Amino acid sequence: MTSENHCKDQKARSEPSTDLETAFAVHRRPELTNAHVAPQTTLQEVLAGVWAGILSAEKIGIEDDFFELGGDSILATQIISRLRQMFRMDLPAILLFEAPTIQKLAQYMIENETRPGLTEKTAALLKRIEGMSEEEVARSLSSR
Numbered sequence: 001m002t003s004e005n006h007c008k009d010q011k012a013r014s015e016p017s018t019d020l021e022t023a024f025a026v027h028r029r030p031e032l033t034n035a036h037v038a039p040q041t042t043l044q045e046v047l048a049g050v051w052a053g054i055l056s057a058e059k060i061g062i063e064d065d066f067f068e069l070g071g072d073s074i075l076a077t078q079i080i081s082r083l084r085q086m087f088r089m090d091l092p093a094i095l096l097f098e099a100p101t102i103q104k105l106a107q108y109m110i111e112n113e114t115r116p117g118l119t120e121k122t123a124a125l126l127k128r129i130e131g132m133s134e135e136e137v138a139r140s141l142s143s144r
Contacts, residue, residue: 032064032065032068032069034061034063034064035061036059037061037062037103038061039061039062039102041106041123042120042123042124043106043109043110043119043120043123044062044102044106045127046086046123046127047083047102047105047106048060048061048062048102049130050079050082050083050086051066051069051079054078054082055070055071055075057069060102061102062101062102062106063102063103064101064102065101066079066096066101067100071096071100076093076097077093079096080092080093080096083109086122086126087109087119087122087123088122089109089112089113089114095108106119
């Protein structure tokens with residue numbers, strides 16, 4: 001091995017192939033043209049939590065545009081998939097292109113729910129479960 005190749009190999013080994021701190025870091029809200037407007041309903045809180053988790057972002061407002069927050073088509077697909085599972089609701093894959101804010105997404109979900117009030121009720125239940133320990137969830141399920 002030449003000295004030059006040895007130096008390159010040594011440098012490659014000393015530099016991590018992925019920066020885990022960067023990969024799992026929570027990013028601050030970017031400078032957007034609109035002011036931050038906090039979620040006003042339980043549904044909006046749940047949606048903001050899903051977005052925050054997938055976008056690795058904090059302090060997502062209901063008027064923040066998904067794509068201005070760094071979202072792309074792959075992340076949009078992940079969000080829609082997660083919401084389909086959580087709410088057992090048929091949501092179109094392109095929904096975030098048509099409703100790119102929490103406010104518009106929540107409005108769409110309420111307008112297209114199978115029973116009036118079901119989406120907010122599901123969101124409230126999800127928030128309640130989120131605050132419970134595994135033992136509390138198990139106890140609650142076994143008591144029914």
